[in-house]
Amino acid sequence: MRVVVLGAGVVGVTTAYALASRGCDVTVMERRSELAGEASFANGGQLSYDFASPTGSPGVLRHLADYLLGKDEAFKIGLSFDPAFLNWGARFLVNCTPGPARQNAEALARLAQRSDGAFKRVIRQAGVQFAHRKAGKLVLFNSEDDFKRAATRAEQAYKKGRALRPLDTSACLALEPALNCWRGSAIAGGLYAPNDDVGDARTFALSLGAAARDQFGVDFLLNTSVRAILARNNQVYGVAADDGDVAADAVVVCMGVNAPRLLRPLGVAAPVQPIRGYSITAPAAEGAPSIAITDLARKMVYSRIGENLRVAGFADAGAQRTDVAQRRTDLLLRRATEAFPGAADFSNVSSRWVGVRPSTPNSLPIVGETKVNRLFLNIGHGMFGWTLSAVCAEKIANDVILGERDSLLDRKAA
Numbered sequence: 022m023r024v025v026v027l028g029a030g031v032v033g034v035t036t037a038y039a040l041a042s043r044g045c046d047v048t049v050m051e052r053r054s055e056l057a058g059e060a061s062f063a064n065g066g067q068l069s070y071d072f073a074s075p076t077g078s079p080g081v082l083r084h085l086a087d088y089l090l091g092k093d094e095a096f097k098i099g100l101s102f103d104p105a106f107l108n109w110g111a112r113f114l115v116n117c118t119p120g121p122a123r124q125n126a127e128a129l130a131r132l133a134q135r136s137d138g139a140f141k142r143v144i145r146q147a148g149v150q151f152a153h154r155k156a157g158k159l160v161l162f163n164s165e166d167d168f169k170r171a172a173t174r175a176e177q178a179y180k181k182g183r184a185l186r187p188l189d190t191s192a193c194l195a196l197e198p199a200l201n202c203w204r205g206s207a208i209a210g211g212l213y214a215p216n217d218d219v220g221d222a223r224t225f226a227l228s229l230g231a232a233a234r235d236q237f238g239v240d241f242l243l244n245t246s247v248r249a250i251l252a253r254n255n256q257v258y259g260v261a262a263d264d265g266d267v268a269a270d271a272v273v274v275c276m277g278v279n280a281p282r283l284l285r286p287l288g289v290a291a292p293v294q295p296i297r298g299y300s301i302t303a304p305a306a307e308g309a310p311s312i313a314i315t316d317l318a319r320k321m322v323y324s325r326i327g328e329n330l331r332v333a334g335f336a337d338a339g340a341q342r343t344d345v346a347q348r349r350t351d352l353l354l355r356r357a358t359e360a361f362p363g364a365a366d367f368s369n370v371s372s373r374w375v376g377v378r379p380s381t382p383n384s385l386p387i388v389g390e391t392k393v394n395r396l397f398l399n400i401g402h403g404m405f406g407w408t409l410s411a412v413c414a415e416k417i418a419n420d421v422i423l424g425e426r427d428s429l430l431d432r433k434a435a
């Protein structure tokens with residue numbers, strides 16, 4: 022079976038590997054000159070199997086005015102009159118109400134947890150190298166009330182098999198000594214996820230892409246911009262690119278935030294909007310944490326990846342000013358320098374990056390066949406796209422080959 026995968030971010034590459042390792046003849050089309058050049062380039066580096074939570078929550082409704090008025094430095098919503106954004110925004114707000122938010126949190130947690138096994142399988146089979154480390158993750162809370170609520174939920178999750186433990190402030194400091202030099206938000210307590218990993222997502226994609234080519238002959242067509250998906254009689258038969266058409270028995274769309282534009286002419290709705298985030302990378306110093314740290318209040322993460330410290334964070338939806346990248350990475354750098362002064366050589370930042378998280382209203386990816394036969398989507402992985410990539414790749418490969426259905430992922434992006 023000839024399958025064309027559109028997009029070579031971490032989701033597209035993982036999908037291509039899963040399909041090829043199950044016997045498909047796979048071609049990947051990517052408009053950039055390299056793999057993982059967009060949302061997967063310099064992300065937070067966390068594989069969050071036991072702590073993944075949706076963007077939409079009742080807390081967002083409480084602070085909505087701050088986000089809209091630019092009063093919250095970590096989360097901003099720029100007013101946009103684009104109908105697709107307004108429609109997405111209305112659905113996002115529904116998903117912030119308690120019932121849907123709880124359901125989404127449970128579904129996302131289950132999916133992330135399943136990705137642990139899927140990652141182990143792909144790492145073992147492909148032999149990928151990506152500065153991978155079982156670092157564990159500590160999520161810090163600055164409010165007593167939030168921590169108490171999260172601790173209760175973590176105790177329940179622990180009983181269901183998730184490796185997630187609440188720690189009081191002194192236990193956090195004992196677990197990660199680097200936090201004794203922490204000057205960031207107050208630490209009311211933390212959730213510790215010992216199984217979570219860190220690594221470099223771009224290196225993962227490059228290494229997995231090389232394995233896909235070498236082990237299974239996957240063909241990567243780089244510098245190839247896809248113009249249209251070709252279908253007749255409600256059946257996909259190929260893809261049109263700038264330099265010609267490519268025939269296909271099945272097409273899997275993994276184009277992140279660009280997917281909706283290409284799907285629209287086929288009448289396939291894909292509620293995916295960009296939520297921008299930023300990162301800086303600097304040489305790690307003696308005071309760098311070994312455990313991956315998430316500062317929930319500031320929406321920032323710190324991950325030691327190889328010799329470097331990656332600091333990533335913030336969430337900006339809707340319209341933004343054109344100088345956003347410079348201003349937001351300046352702020353990220355300032356906050357990191359204040360919070361963790363000895364963690365890195367912040368005077369020697371090697372990379373500043375802005376990326377767009379392909380986000381659905383309910384924070385769950387859209388993975389499965391569309392109403393057009395043999396046209397599949399693997400998009401909308403949002404804040405945890407790298408974490409979810411392995412389990413979603415296995416699911417879509419089984420769908421393409423066997424027509425399997427997976428109830429966990431068949432929820433609509435409401």
Ligand SMILES: Cc1cc2nc3c(=O)[nH]c(=O)nc-3n(C[C@H](O)[C@H](O)[C@H](O)COP(=O)(O)OP(=O)(O)OC[C@H]3O[C@@H](n4cnc5c(N)ncnc54)[C@H](O)[C@@H]3O)c2cc1C
Pocket residue numbers: 027028029030031032033050051052053056057058059060061062063064065066067068069222245246247248275276277278279280297298299300322333334375376377378379400401402403404405406407408409
């Ligand atoms: C600041 C930040 C921190 C993050 N931290 C983490 C983290 O710690 N852990 C985690 O799990 N996730 C994290 N994420 C999320 C994760 O990085 C994304 O969800 C993931 O990279 C999305 O991958 P993707 O392959 O769907 O999209 P992309 O990587 O954007 O890939 C889509 C590809 O499609 C290509 N494409 C688009 N249009 C066309 C076209 N017309 N023709 C050909 N090719 C096309 C693009 O060039 C691109 O290469 C973070 C994201 C950000 C922004």
